[in-house]
Amino acid sequence: MTARCAPVAAAPRPRRVPTPQMIGRAATLALHDELALSPKPGLVTLTDRGSHADMDAHTFMRSLFALRGYFVRIAELGHGGAPFEALEQCGIAAEARMLAATGGVNTHRGAIFMLGLLCASAGVLAAQGRSPAPAALREVLTQRWGEALAARALRPPTLPGGLAARRLGLRSASAEAAAGLPTLFDTAMPALRAAQQRGLPPAAARLDTLFAVIATLDDSNLAHRGGLGGLRFAQAAARGFLAAGGAAAPGGMQAAQAIGAAFVQRRLSPGGAADTLAAACWLDRLQPTAP
Numbered sequence: 001m002t003a004r005c006a007p008v009a010a011a012p013r014p015r016r017v018p019t020p021q022m023i024g025r026a027a028t029l030a031l032h033d034e035l036a037l038s039p040k041p042g043l044v045t046l047t048d049r050g051s052h053a054d055m056d057a058h059t060f061m062r063s064l065f066a067l068r069g070y071f072v073r074i075a076e077l078g079h080g081g082a083p084f085e086a087l088e089q090c091g092i093a094a095e096a097r098m099l100a101a102t103g104g105v106n107t108h109r110g111a112i113f114m115l116g117l118l119c120a121s122a123g124v125l126a127a128q129g130r131s132p133a134p135a136a137l138r139e140v141l142t143q144r145w146g147e148a149l150a151a152r153a154l155r156p157p158t159l160p161g162g163l164a165a166r167r168l169g170l171r172s173a174s175a176e177a178a179a180g181l182p183t184l185f186d187t188a189m190p191a192l193r194a195a196q197q198r199g200l201p202p203a204a205a206r207l208d209t210l211f212a213v214i215a216t217l218d219d220s221n222l223a224h225r226g227g228l229g230g231l232r233f234a235q236a237a238a239r240g241f242l243a244a245g246g247a248a249a250p251g252g253m254q255a256a257q258a259i260g261a262a263f264v265q266r267r268l269s270p271g272g273a274a275d276t277l278a279a280a281c282w283l284d285r286l287q288p289t290a291p
């Protein structure tokens, strides 16, 4: 008689601890994931300028290329335990390289900030031998740099978006970071994982994720370009798209294109949502769902 062996539970797949080089490379690839997604309401794609007269795919590719070393460097700073001031200087230098590469156009200032903070946080975890799980990243962001970020969010804003956010009582990019990036962790990642678990292909999953973020985020670009009415118009359109079944619904892609046309007509561009989508793509690259 053969002994019946109790089924052995599959060992949990060890989460790989990424090096700063892997962390930074994932950020550059994630910014390309975002740029390449199409259709994308009001935003630049590889074939469309969206609501932008001053930039196109070439502008973004030059910016991406100029930033590839920055994301590795700031992950190394986190890995080495650098203070927020060192991160800030690294980010400011990266902004200068972006502007030099784009001829003065602001393509990724928000991404430099958000993805820079996330790469630094992943570097901190890697130094502890830990993988960049969402909860661990959020803990590093709030425990290690929360005070500096909160102080930063209280500074008078200098950018059009920040000024609009302050005027309208919205949560700017700095305030979003000081709050621990709630839209990324509580909206974007759950939306992306739910779409993946429904079996949506990557482009459709990312589009649903983008719309979930547009529906939720106080995107200061939308506020700066369209006022509170423009922000609320975009949020309502995104909620309607998802309520109708999103990208996988019959006619979903056509609906997304129609919303894009309405955004362009109003010169609306959800740049903050685009950055948040890129951050979700970055996390997905570092922490792909279990098979």
Ligand SMILES: CC(C)(COP(=O)(O)OP(=O)(O)OC[C@H]1O[C@@H](n2cnc3c(N)ncnc32)[C@H](O[C@H]2O[C@H](COP(=O)(O)OP(=O)(O)OP(=O)(O)O)[C@@H](O)[C@H]2O)[C@@H]1O)[C@@H](O)C(=O)NCCC(=O)NCCS
Pocket (backbone or CB within 6 Å): 052, 087, 088, 090, 091, 092, 095, 106, 107, 108, 109, 110, 111, 112, 113, 114, 116, 117, 120, 157, 158, 159, 160, 161, 162, 163, 165, 171, 172, 173, 174, 175, 176, 217, 218, 219, 220, 221, 225, 269, 270, 271, 272, 273, 275
């Ligand atoms: C810390 C800064 C980001 C400044 O802080 P502030 O709070 O004032 O930032 P905002 O103005 O609110 O937003 C700045 C950019 O961040 C993106 N964004 C917008 N809303 C949010 C949000 N709620 N959460 C997260 N991120 C948000 C957005 O960036 C993207 O859009 C820009 C391109 O779109 P476009 O419409 O073309 O933008 P403009 O050129 O401004 O308008 P037009 O002239 O064309 O009409 C692009 O930047 C995308 O990335 C907001 O624009 C930061 O500026 C700062 O102070 N940095 C210093 C370096 C630093 O501290 N680094 C830390 C490294 S760890």
Ligand SMILES: Nc1ncnc2[nH]cnc12
Pocket (backbone or CB within 6 Å): 034, 035, 042, 043, 044, 045, 050, 052, 107, 108, 269, 270, 271, 272, 274, 275
């Ligand atoms: N694809 C895009 N188009 C316009 N603004 C953006 N900000 C970040 N990504 C963007």
